[in-house]
Amino acid sequence: MVAVLKTAFAFLANVGSNPTPSASGKQGGNLKIHEYQAKALLAQYGIPVPRGKVASTPVEAREIAAEIGGKVVIKAQVYAGGRGKAGGIKTVNSPEEAEKAASQLIGTRLVTHQTGPEGVPVSKVLVEEASDVARELYLSILIDGTSRLPVMMASEAGGMEIEEVAQSAPEKIFRSDIDPAIGFQPFQGRKLAYGMNLDGGQVDEATRLMTNLYKLFIDKDCSLAEINPLVVTADEKLLALDAKLNFDDNALYRHKDIQELQDKEQEEPLEIQARDWGINNYVKMDGDIGCMVNGAGLAMAVNDLIQYCGGRAANFLDIGTLNNTARVVNSFKMFIADPRIKAVLVNIFGGMARVDVIAKGIVEAYQQMNIPFPVVIRLAGTNLEEGQRILAESGISFIQAKDFYDVANKVVKAAKGVTK
Numbered sequence: 001m002v003a004v005l006k007t008a009f010a011f012l013a014n015v016g017s018n019p020t021p022s023a024s025g026k027q028g029g030n031l032k033i034h035e036y037q038a039k040a041l042l043a044q045y046g047i048p049v050p051r052g053k054v055a056s057t058p059v060e061a062r063e064i065a066a067e068i069g070g071k072v073v074i075k076a077q078v079y080a081g082g083r084g085k086a087g088g089i090k091t092v093n094s095p096e097e098a099e100k101a102a103s104q105l106i107g108t109r110l111v112t113h114q115t116g117p118e119g120v121p122v123s124k125v126l127v128e129e130a131s132d133v134a135r136e137l138y139l140s141i142l143i144d145g146t147s148r149l150p151v152m153m154a155s156e157a158g159g160m161e162i163e164e165v166a167q168s169a170p171e172k173i174f175r176s177d178i179d180p181a182i183g184f185q186p187f188q189g190r191k192l193a194y195g196m197n198l199d200g201g202q203v204d205e206a207t208r209l210m211t212n213l214y215k216l217f218i219d220k221d222c223s224l225a226e227i228n229p230l231v232v233t234a235d236e237k238l239l240a241l242d243a244k245l246n247f248d249d250n251a252l253y254r255h256k257d258i259q260e261l262q263d264k265e266q267e268e269p270l271e272i273q274a275r276d277w278g279i280n281n282y283v284k285m286d287g288d289i290g291c292m293v294n295g296a297g298l299a300m301a302v303n304d305l306i307q308y309c310g311g312r313a314a315n316f317l318d319i320g321t322l323n324n325t326a327r328v329v330n331s332f333k334m335f336i337a338d339p340r341i342k343a344v345l346v347n348i349f350g351g352m353a354r355v356d357v358i359a360k361g362i363v364e365a366y367q368q369m370n371i372p373f374p375v376v377i378r379l380a381g382t383n384l385e386e387g388q389r390i391l392a393e394s395g396i397s398f399i400q401a402k403d404f405y406d407v408a409n410k411v412v413k414a415a416k417g418v419t420k
Contacts, residue, residue, distance in 0.1 A: 328361025
């Protein structure tokens with residue numbers, strides 16, 4: 001149970017990347033959308049959400065607040081959690097206060113514990129009626145990598161980061177695996193509802209809500225559907241006070257309408273550039289060592305070993321198993337586009353990916369561009385001898401490493417300017 005929870009919460013926290021291969025060989029991650037867009041989808045599936053509209057200017061925020069009437073909440077629309085603690089959610093009592101609050105958010109960069117020190121831009125706010133909240137609950141659906149099934153998770157400890165609940169009160173978290181062949185069943189909803197300490201008519205209402213959320217999850221090929229908090233109002237009704245929906249990139253060809261919801265302004269520019277160059281498994285990190293690896297597990301192990309040796313990776317980059325020199329060349333373009341990089345590690349363990357093809361890609365990269373940083377290369381596996389011959393006869397300057405530890409140790413030294 002603990003291992004499953006750790007897997008689930010790593011997913012929820014969006015730590016790194018969890019790429020999955022498609023039949024075409026493309027690998028992808030998870031497309032995010034804004035809260036106001038997620039709530040619009042929830043409403044389409046009969047899930048109750050507060051009245052509200054999105055505003056791009058403070059004047060629009062004032063007009064929406066006047067239309068709603070009374071107390072409203074101004075919520076920064078960003079692809080990051082922790083908005084409340086960062087000042088991204090403000091409760092106001094009048095249209096004039098709504099305009100002022102919106103002016104304090106729109107056009108700024110919001111820094112939360114999920115964004116890093118640079119923050120993310122706020123170009124829109126959600127203006128929403130304030131709700132009279134009696135209790136805060138938690139509800140989500142995601143794919144459990146262990147059981148390979150959708151799992152619905154619920155807790156009476158809503159409003160908190162679910163990772164905190166897992167640490168402090170794991171007994172308050174309930175889960176139910178869902179068999180896709182038969183779908184979400186009412187008995188599962190009742191079990192979870194009782195786990196959240198709901199009773200009476202709330203149990204039936206929660207079961208209907210969970211059933212609708214699962215239908216949305218399946219219909220739209222979601223990788224995550226999260227309502228936190230799901231609140232019980234003073235009149236004992238359930239309401240989705242916040243919502244997060246992520247979608248499997250590999251299924252977006254079926255959902256052009258969802259793809260059009262993406263806000264590229266919220267995305268990391270280097271990650272957008274990587275996707276444009278066909279590198280779908282790229283995640284920017286906070287170090288200065290560029291990494292090109294084949295295989296997500298190997299890439300994570302490399303990043304850990306770099307830190308063990310005293311350095312920090314600038315990225316997670318898995319080129320996959322395709323024998324494609326262009327992807328290698330484009331990986332080097334990514335490194336050059338990142339001004340932080342002081343050295344590059346190439347660690348290829350060739351199975352289906354051939355070492356000679358990777359070597360040709362490295363040589364092409366040196367031929368097409370000026371490589372301004374030291375490159376440490378460790379190759380192993382299929383067609384190794386041919387790959388070594390190609391590099392040896394190319395005349396390019398690189399640092400050769402003999403094994404897994406050696407490549408990490410040498411690249412850390414290279415990044416620090418140590419040549420021996």
